[in-house]
Amino acid sequence: MATIRDVAARAGVNPSTVSRAFSGQAKISEQTRRRIFVAAEELNFHPNAIARSLSVRRTQTIAIVVPHIFPGYFEDSFFPQVMRGLLEVVYQHGFRVLVGGSNSHEDNITQTFQILGSQQADGIVVLSNRLDVDTVGALRKQKMPFVLVGRPLAHYADVSWVDVDNERYTQMTVAYLIQQGHQRIAFVGGDPEVAVTHERLNGYYAALDAAGICRHPEWIDYGYFAEAGGYTAVQRLGRLGKAAPTAYYAANDLMAIGVMRALRTMQIAVPGEVSVIGTNDAPESLHVVPALTTLRVPYAEMAVLAAEILITAITKSERPSVQRYLDCELLIRDSTGPLST
Amino acid sequence: MATIRDVAARAGVNPSTVSRAFSGQAKISEQTRRRIFVAAEELNFHPNAIARSLSVRRTQTIAIVVPHIFPGYFEDSFFPQVMRGLLEVVYQHGFRVLVGGSNSHEDNITQTFQILGSQQADGIVVLSNRLDVDTVGALRKQKMPFVLVGRPLAHYADVSWVDVDNERYTQMTVAYLIQQGHQRIAFVGGDPEVAVTHERLNGYYAALDAAGICRHPEWIDYGYFAEAGGYTAVQRLGRLGKAAPTAYYAANDLMAIGVMRALRTMQIAVPGEVSVIGTNDAPESLHVVPALTTLRVPYAEMAVLAAEILITAITKSERPSVQRYLDCELLIRDSTGPLST
DNA sequence: ACTATAATTGCAAGCGGTTGCATTGTGCTT
């Protein structure tokens, strides 16, 4: 592995000159530049990014740690969408993304801090929305820029996040169902330990309350974001007979698809007898029959924004905190309809 | 940012001792170890991974560069599956994954070599199966271990790859269709520039030839792995009237789903009138109605193997070349059936 | 108590670039 000194020796110049030639910034006479480049070429020299990082204290890398906190995590469209947004931005700025894997919430936090502490990245996007107060507090103490995808529960004026207003949009979604005449509406949430689940549940309640519909604990179920979770929710709720829900709101499309599958096996027509709404606008939501009405959450855009915030903070080394809600969109397709009488 | 020297000063020892204390390898008296750790704690010291990497010439990172060579790349299950496999292995060995993004085949190669040359990773998994001979040749010259996901066209005894025998399994899949009585079978390929597309086409031809069915150029179409590609293929082929295919083989599930959507709009029953087979066993293949018969390609397992090969090469610094075909599985579900007479 | 040997710890030279400052070289001005 040729170093900058080897090249310098061969080109008969000082290492610093080689460094300057490669940085492209400094002014180097055309002649020596050429000499250096041929020497580099002959030696098959490539600047060592690690050494450079150590010297300039910049890695041109942003990190993300991915929790496989539930099986099927990679079946969902969340991760690929976030990755897509990140890569898109990162690519344009000559950055890379460093991905850490983990299996549990704890490992997730551990890895996050390991990356933070060890300076392997210039910034980090933090996914886990289960982060408790202390973690965010700890994150703030480090000087490494970070942005949360999913806002923290407590309010911090100085932490950046991007999110959607889950409560508001869930309320809107459920209100749509109510407007279609539905009264008995099931809520199939994800993991109850996750912040977003609470926010959605609150939105759901808000919609019921606004319409003067009594909350009914039996209508609440948690499918942990898995297709099977949606399926079993229907199995349980279907037994309620004439008290069974006539509409289902599911916190992701996978569960909504599970709901539809269960209804199909029970010979219940969608949307004829029961309406179903999912969340996220996963690719399959469009391919399923009937096409799933879904609340589109712009995860890729959130990731884009997160990456942009981070890269701005890094390159301009200014650190304005950005807290931003993006808009969701209710995509009304074929799995919902008016209550049949 | 506290350094090892700060800790050393505070603990009253030499920096090298601190280094040893943190490495865990060397023998340090319990007493000084404790002193060092409290000092480190007080200073909120975390070893700098970059500096360590520079010194030990190891980054504990494997790289992958993701081409967005076609729109919808992130809609397909290929990328998330590969990522899942990678993260799983990588996590267990304390490695991370460095992801580069790119937009074109050229950028992809550029980034790959940039990462290779700049020593930002200890190994790299190379996805693009369009890599031509020269590129693989160039890869071999570097000393950085790499493994291809998807075997190269030319034979190299010393390059590692993992793949499935696309030709053989496509032949098997098409043979299944023939066995069901189909004769007019359409082939909806991905990007014709991609190696795997040729392999599959060959398998398709092999199956026809073996059954003595004439090859028919009109039956061949390329959908570039997009749902819409499958849809338009049917639009074109459906016009053939009684010469229209009675079965479709699509090179991924997205296109197969597009095929089914087109057939649905044309009121053609699946599998009653026409059979459809996809490839990959994407999550949605199971959720679509009728459930898609598909050739499962074990991408996650391929990635696992690739990561393992890489990490072994890195940690044992032995570099046996592993070339391995994994098995596919034809999952017969509800989108295929016997030819209706 | 006094070596011989083993266990700890210190020293210093890296790992491969970067960069502020000093030095040399070139072209102009007067």
Place this chain on the structure above:
DNA sequence: AAGCACAATGCAACCGCTTGCAATTATAGT
């Protein structure tokens, strides 16, 4: 021809951690 500004290089000290080897204990053997 001397003086000066400015462009192009060279010098050397980092960035923060590792590690072979030397020096300094601590432990053991007699």
